[in-house]
Amino acid sequence: MKIALAQLNYHIGDFQSNTHLIIKEINSAKAKGAELIVFAELAICGYPPKDFLEFESFILDCEKAILEVSKHCVGIAAIVGSPSRSKLERGKRLHNSAFFIADGQIQSIHHKTLLPTYDVFDENRYFEAAKEHHLIDYKNTKIAITICEDLWNIDGDMKYSTAPTDLMELENAEFMINIAASPFSYQQQEERKKVLAWNAKKHKLPIFYVNHIGAQTELIFDGGSCVIKANGETNYEFAYFKSETTIFDTDNISEKYTSSKDSKIEKMYNALVLGVKDYFVKSNFSKAIIGLSGGIDSALTLAIATEALGNKNVMSVLLPSKYSSEHSINDSIDLCKNLNSPYTIVPIEDAVTAFNNSLSTIFNGLEEDVTEENIQARTRGVVLMAMSNKFGNILLNTSNKSEMAVGYGTLYGDMCGGLSVIGDVYKTEVFEMCRFINRNKEIIPKNIITKPPSAELRPDQKDSDSLPDYDVLDAILFQYIECSKSGNEIIAQGFDEVTVNKSIDLVNRNEYKRYQAAPILRVSPRAFGMGRLMPLVGKYTFNNH
């Protein structure tokens, strides 16, 4: 059988565009002789549709779109992901389903059984699990159909009490199709291949796997659709971060395995570029604005943004105060020149002075402290947001994951922005990514990379005055955030007790800042935001064990 796998970029709730995209691929695959075309999980409405699913009108639109698509499935069959209504008397009213469409009509609907509800997933919020499991019957071929997480219950990590593959008559199937919505993290390619290989080998079936590409706010879908042989080896792997439709002959799959060998940092960079691009495209915006401090975080953010949006579509603003060093301004200008990207300079001194004067009576006799530093950061925020409002550029936030973690940033100041570009990139990874960007020629001025990090909010300030060295800090944060280890567990790994306790305490005490942070493009297995839900007034020190 000739099967087309369509790895496409959908937009949540944009039925017109999604339907158009699906129909175009159906017609094109049909013209190329494909007998079946496969689209990803919830392709019809985009993933994740979240509480849109609670609106009756949204479900009606899913149904209309499926009917519209069905009309084009003549001479070719299709498998399309869509929500469907549960026919059960009890339980959630929807399933997460794969529609098998042929001869212009829906032939069968197959529901997802394992509904991920952890990290960024909350499918149990919306969907009822499948109670029955049938194979697809098409042209005398039995095809096993599963949806994403249905395969993610493997030896060593049995997250679910059932495995739908144990409930299907897989011995009758010639191959399996898995339609997925599996978002990127730097380790996801490896994880996915492991899970698919485990299933292929266990069930002795080839697997045709179709994922989304494209970003939906925080979640970046990297594609990586593939064909896995019954022995678990990869037969074909799709492009990452790109749309691609490829047709396979199930009787004779050409060996064309050229798996992506990109480094972790290169993958993260590609993901972030796609994340920024799709946030703008799907929000119907084209221009960004960034505050350049002369530091490495805003430099990296600018480099990513110009790659995503075009160098002329990103306006940089330099906002020097009396504490800004000469090199900060010059380095920023050099960066903009290297990128051939526009910049402007708006000194903040007058506004800062006005604030300090207004507050001088009230603050009379009190020591200067973080208050005065925050006034500078917030003054920059006001200027940047004013320009954003006036010109319609979306302000990009430039905070990295290390400072987001320990609260080394000013709420409503440098934490402003519609999208956090590198909020899931640790400071040590920020350095690596800048070196990656500079691999062929110097784009980010060397001086920005080599000088000691500083917020420049008071004379001669250095990050290292208040924080541990970033290589130590990031290693501790990784254990705490990505691995959910407590203080004592981290100390037992050999880290200094005082440093660990201080770091964890900072993370806990700054939960309230992160609550109000911009959405963060997710590139790690554990990003701040929807995937990490901590009580705000919770009192737990994590230092007792």
Added chain:
Amino acid sequence: MKIALAQLNYHIGDFQSNTHLIIKEINSAKAKGAELIVFAELAICGYPPKDFLEFESFILDCEKAILEVSKHCVGIAAIVGSPSRSKLERGKRLHNSAFFIADGQIQSIHHKTLLPTYDVFDENRYFEAAKEHHLIDYKNTKIAITICEDLWNIDGDMKYSTAPTDLMELENAEFMINIAASPFSYQQQEERKKVLAWNAKKHKLPIFYVNHIGAQTELIFDGGSCVIKANGETNYEFAYFKSETTIFDTDNISEKYTSSKDSKIEKMYNALVLGVKDYFVKSNFSKAIIGLSGGIDSALTLAIATEALGNKNVMSVLLPSKYSSEHSINDSIDLCKNLNSPYTIVPIEDAVTAFNNSLSTIFNGLEEDVTEENIQARTRGVVLMAMSNKFGNILLNTSNKSEMAVGYGTLYGDMCGGLSVIGDVYKTEVFEMCRFINRNKEIIPKNIITKPPSAELRPDQKDSDSLPDYDVLDAILFQYIECSKSGNEIIAQGFDEVTVNKSIDLVNRNEYKRYQAAPILRVSPRAFGMGRLMPLVGKYTFNNH
């Protein structure tokens, strides 16, 4: 049997305090002759513990606390809610459990079956459902034990495919205990009583129901523990918004039914006062700061805050600009005098002028627009946050639900604040609540209530210039937000098409602002925040059906 029901205020993750509280009540109930004392769902760690549950150290602390509590259960038995480890080979590693403790030891552990995963709940993220259902056997009495949602699967709303009560040998039970963590909304008292009565009647069993009181950031637990007779009638109802422990003789329950008859607005007011109070107590803060505009929203917020924290603990700041009317300042001063609460005045004109000057070259030749209005709002934000930083007062946000919905507020401006006090109170309800507060004497100056709402960001500005009348707007918003109705469904109810489409469009377009809003005290069945998850870049107009 003499049973004590303990309706208490726990703090998430504060094992020392929760354990101390539980043990104190055990000893006190024992001294009064109680044979069994019942504590609420997840009492040991507080509810909801969220991702704290992913830390091994947190689970170890739950276990340590249960053992500590057990030592005191001699001569009295206890039922205590706590997470417990699943002994199943597959599935989530935890259960949400009720520990039955007697003779100083854990006698049996009973798991929750129905795990709410909708609105503000995400228990499927953490817990595996019970696979077995046993009664408690104590002093020759069989007691049915259920946990909160286990009873919330009633005729007309079968959210789950199983009902654990159908799987227990209820015919042998003499009564049922339900331990709960059921947060307040203005309709929750009624809903709870309906669910409990339905179950009591169906199973012909009296129900002893124990809920939390106290707020955990957004969620406010109102108590309302009760005893329901087998015929569904209420026998006894606990205080709302107050801790209470009462002992009942199951053979002879005294009729003492004095159910709260508070109006919707009074309940909401009481909930908000508790919400503010517990946010501060549990964050270890005592003082608040509020920007007073002269409008009704900040006036109401101040009235609630002074009731919660004490009139001397709330600092009001008046931040007049050139557009501020004389009456705004005088009305605010009158309000502070009525409340005997301190205030100060910080004009923002100089800082606003400094910003406008800094931007004059860049904005040269461009029309004034919302940019200049936002600069004023953000300048106020900078001043308030500076005072918050300097004095350690938490800034309270004063936005109401109507403006949060349509985005009639400035991000990083009047949307600043650590906690949104009235962000779940529609503007029409704000008026009602002010009249409630003034029921005995004028606290909120009449002029604040009667003058037309205005942001005072340009000359003679009125809310009604840009928004529909609040009674119409709020009715539309209620249909859209609380009832998940689409535009056409709302129009079909008789609302004006243009107004409906404009209102819904505003709600959709301002999702990005709400993403960065402060946590909102939840008093309605559908609040912005954790209970309403909408895609940010989703494109869905809700106007197609």
